[in-house]
Amino acid sequence: MESISVSGEVGGAGGAYSYNALKRLDKIWSSICSAQTVQQEPQQVVSNFPGVLSHSALAEKAVDKFDVVVCGGTLGIFIATALSAKGLKVSIVERNILKGREQEWNISRKELMELVEAGILDENDIEEATAVSFNPNRCGFENKGEIWVEDILNLGVSPVKLIEIVKNRFISLGGVIFEGCSVSGISVYDDAAVLQLAEENVLSSRLIIDAMGNFSPVVKQIRGGRKPDGVCLVVGSCARGFKDNSTSDVIYSSSSVKKVGNAEVQYFWEAFPAGSGPIDRTTYMFTYVNPQPDSPKLEELLEDYWDLMPKYQGVSIDDLEILRVIYGIFPTYRDR
Ligand SMILES: Cc1cc2nc3c(=O)[nH]c(=O)nc-3n(C[C@H](O)[C@H](O)[C@H](O)COP(=O)(O)OP(=O)(O)OC[C@H]3O[C@@H](n4cnc5c(N)ncnc54)[C@H](O)[C@@H]3O)c2cc1C
Structure with a gap:
């Protein structure tokens, strides 16, 4: 290996x-x-503060204001783009460079068409990102025979291409991406939620969406670090x-x-x-x-x-x- x-x-x-x-x-x-x-006592990532942001210690800092901040960009870019297309001011905070993996995603065309309906992709994008398609598709269990179906998980889509297409669309809609920034603290006030990325880099938002996947620190906190x-x-x-x-x-x-x-x-x-x-x-x-x-x-x-x-x-x-x-x-x- x-x-x-x-x-x-x-x-x-x-x-x-x-x-x-x-x-x-x-x-x-x-x-x-x-x-x-x-598993581990979770870090306190989300904290609640009474009162409004303008009366808080963060009020002195230069704050970038958004309607929505999406934390985690791999699938987060899709919801972020859908919300940008509706005219909202949206940003993404991603701890790595926002880029799809080399290994294809297997998916059905019907599922991708939902992204077209949501205004995130058009059909040409699907053609461009689809690396391979195949049919039929087998389901089978030992000594129980086989069932052959059509059009289920029958596409291989390039995450590299798909995310690049959506990333460009998101930016052209006015979306802002903060790459190389790890979410470690969210302060919730009466009128806004605030994410502090670096000493002078503070984002405030009406809504924060957690799209940080299976190992999200927010989910860890909600579950109390439970195994x-x-x-x-x-x-x-x-x-x-x-x-x-x-x-x-x-x-x-x-x-x-x-x-x-x-x-x-x-x-x-x-x-x-x-x-x-x-x-x-x-x-x-x-x-x-x-x-x-x-x-x-x-x-x-x-x-x-x-x-x-x-x-x-x-x-x-x-x-x-x-x-x-x-x-x-x-x-x-x-x-x-
Ligand atoms: C081996 C394997 C094969 C798979 N194959 C398929 C497939 O073929 N088809 C399919 O549909 N699904 C597949 N999956 C499921 C996979 O979970 C999804 O494809 C997809 O990656 C899920 O995206 P996500 O954004 O929800 O989570 P993740 O992929 O886990 O992405 C989370 C994102 O949040 C970022 N992040 C995490 N923590 C922080 C933080 N503190 N601050 C800022 N950013 C953060 C990460 O960098 C990442 O970009 C596969 C999974 C595995 C492990």
């Missing part, structure tokens, strides 16, 4: 491909697993060398529950043709687990993935060129 080129890593889920980033995520995952009920009830783990790769590459798997389970270390896991797969070439294919292996000290690490799942994926796809690992390795964790809570 260390020998695979990892240029173009970005913020946002599934945007890091290196072995070091995998080890960092496994460390976070281990700390979730070893926590009792509270997730379950976690979906995913590992996978985009690789070159699949001769049979015209259809996709939306969900496919080819094996029963198995033991990994002391934990029991049920693996299920997704597989999609990739836009980078006719024999390039993305395969993901997922499982849901309870976060416990003996839960499998991502690196262990990856070992299983290299063993199981060739059989699942009917290929030999020696015939594949691995373009990138992909991984992620999705915390889940019973009470949403």
